[in-house]
Amino acid sequence: xxxxxxxxxxxxxxxxxxxxxxxxxxxxxxxxxxxxxxxxxxxxxxxxxxxxxxxxxxxxxxxxxxxxxxxxxxxxxxxxxxxxxxxxxxxxxxxxxxxxxxxxxxxxxxxxxxxxxxxxxxxxxxxxxxxxxxxxxxxxxxx
Amino acid sequence: xxxxxxxxxxxxxxxxxxxxxxxxxxxxxxxxxxxxxxxxxxxxxxxxxxxxxxxxxxxxxxxxxxxxxxxxxxxxxxxxxxxxxxxxxxxxxxxxxxxxxxxxxxxxxxxxxxxxxxxxxxxxxxxxxxxxxxxxxxxxxxx
Amino acid sequence: xxxxxxxxxxxxxxxxxxxxxxxxxxxxxxxxxxxxxxxxxxxxxxxxxxxxxxxxxxxxxxxxxxxxxxxxxxxxxxxxxxxxxxxxxxxxxxxxxxxxxxxxxxxxxxxxxxxxxxxxxxxxxxxxxxxxxxxxxxxxxxx
Numbered sequence: 290x291x292x293x294x295x296x297x298x299x300x301x302x303x304x305x306x307x308x309x310x311x312x313x314x315x316x317x318x319x320x321x322x323x324x325x326x327x328x329x330x331x332x333x334x335x336x337x338x339x340x341x342x343x344x345x346x347x348x349x350x351x352x353x354x355x356x357x358x359x360x361x362x363x364x365x366x367x368x369x370x371x372x373x374x375x376x377x378x379x380x381x382x383x384x385x386x387x388x389x390x391x392x393x394x395x396x397x398x399x400x401x402x403x404x405x406x407x408x409x410x411x412x413x414x415x416x417x418x419x420x421x422x423x424x425x426x427x428x429x430x431x432x
Numbered sequence: 433x434x435x436x437x438x439x440x441x442x443x444x445x446x447x448x449x450x451x452x453x454x455x456x457x458x459x460x461x462x463x464x465x466x467x468x469x470x471x472x473x474x475x476x477x478x479x480x481x482x483x484x485x486x487x488x489x490x491x492x493x494x495x496x497x498x499x500x501x502x503x504x505x506x507x508x509x510x511x512x513x514x515x516x517x518x519x520x521x522x523x524x525x526x527x528x529x530x531x532x533x534x535x536x537x538x539x540x541x542x543x544x545x546x547x548x549x550x551x552x553x554x555x556x557x558x559x560x561x562x563x564x565x566x567x568x569x570x571x572x573x574x575x
Numbered sequence: 576x577x578x579x580x581x582x583x584x585x586x587x588x589x590x591x592x593x594x595x596x597x598x599x600x601x602x603x604x605x606x607x608x609x610x611x612x613x614x615x616x617x618x619x620x621x622x623x624x625x626x627x628x629x630x631x632x633x634x635x636x637x638x639x640x641x642x643x644x645x646x647x648x649x650x651x652x653x654x655x656x657x658x659x660x661x662x663x664x665x666x667x668x669x670x671x672x673x674x675x676x677x678x679x680x681x682x683x684x685x686x687x688x689x690x691x692x693x694x695x696x697x698x699x700x701x702x703x704x705x706x707x708x709x710x711x712x713x714x715x716x717x718x
Contacts, residue, residue, distance in 0.1 A: 290433050290435075290576050292576075292612050292714050292715045293611065294680055325436065325437055325568065326435050326568060326570055327470065327472040327570055327613065327678075328472075329472075329613040329615075329678035329679060329680045330678070330680075331678070331680050331686075331688075333687060333688070333689045333692070334689040334691075335627055335628055335629045335689060335691055335693075340529070340531055341478055341527075341528065341532045342478055342524065342528045343478045343512075343524055345512065345515045345516075346511070346515065347511030347512035347513070347515045347521070348511070348512045348521070348525070348528075351510075351511035351512075352504075352510045352511055352512050352521050352524070353528065356504045356525045356529065359504075360503055360529075360645055360646055361645075367634075367637075367638045368634070368636070368638055369629075369631065369633035369634045369637075369638050370633070372631045372632065372633045373631075378633070378634070378638050381628065381634050381638070382638050382642045385626045385627065385628045385634075385639065385673070385695075386529065386626075386642065386646075386672065387529055387531070388626055388673070388674055388677075389626065389627045389677070389692070390627075390677050390678045390679060391531075391532070391533050391678060392473070392533045392534060392535035392536075392676070392678035393472060393474055393533060393678075394472045394474050394566040394567065394568030395437075396437045396566060396568065400474075401474070401566045402474075402476070403476050403477040403478060405477075405478055406477055406532070409528075423680045425611065425613050425682065425714075427612055427713060427714060428435050428568075428570060429433070429435045433576050433578075468578045468579065468580055469711060469713055470613065470711050470713055472678065483671045483672075483675065484621055484670075484671065484676075485621055485667065485671045486621045488655065488658045489654070489658065490653065490654030490655035490656070490658045491654070491655045491664070491667050491671075493654070494653075494655075495653045495654055495655050495664050495668050499646055499672065502645065503672075529672065530671070530672055530674070531674055533678070534674075534675070534676050535613075535616070535617070535676045535677060535678035535679075536615060536617055537580055537615045537616075537617050537709040537710065537711030538580075539580045539709060539711065544617070544709045545617075545619070546619045546620040546621060548620075548621055549620055549675070550621075570713060571578050571713060572576070572578045
């Protein structure tokens, strides 16, 4: 049985910047030597989220942001901003709704994704951030 | 230690068609022989999502669809559609928001769900699709 | 290899009441003796959800609730209520959208969260509820 953890680091611009983590995740899984098992991914911090998405410019630069504006407009009133005098109440709400974690099967040594399905980090914060994604993998190696 | 993977296949009508996967998942977990552990579920493709839901006709045929129309109306403008000349920008946005994966505890040989809590696939695409759900299970057997 | 399960119990007021589970989860993980591995968390029932959130009063008492009203207003029409003659159609829709489960890495014996990132249960039901969160942990101990 193999159990390993690793981190993926990235820099974002904030403002719903979406980063494609697929290659990083697949390489980290491959290096673990696990053939059959699971990866648990968690983004560190409460203003970013993890999901999967077709990584093409329309969705990445426009459509996700537009829908998130419907759910949590950046210029609505947020009581969060009375606590901290900052401007990222909408960032927190969006991140908690999309969610911070992914449970990913490892099958034949990699994560079985669709061709147009990428693992993404969405940074909802209002400023550039350095982000850490924790990745723990557990399973059995090639027999 | 047991580590296994399996797939669940289903056919959907698209347009927020919701499929109850509970029996399939519970049977697959039972066949693995795992008593205590975890199952990671991931839907293949970027226009469907996994969650849990009370599987009754009102929620399944009406209420989820209506809320998703508020988040990502099917007739809004999506830049995605300039990339592909298709019509499923809203499908992608909805699927990424609800999320593609579930992390499910295995307790005493099955997934401990509420009576009115079913494991569901929601297909947000605009046409019928054949869907694959990857399921990896890891844990220890009955001692 | 260690595989254990446990439950966390809490009482909520319903109506988007948010409970901070972080201490409970971290203590349960510590007691398992796992150093490197994963925790899968699942809330029992279809009207509550799990996520992470900065646990401060503005987000907890106001901002999450306000955004969920945009997604699924409590006073909209829900066909669910024709099935059961109850009043919690919006609760189901919100819970399924946020999601019932979390996949959490265990690194050096605990869940690596941000300082302002707490593990939370959000109870979307319309009345006080006793809630059970199932937690299964798997991994390897300190060597």
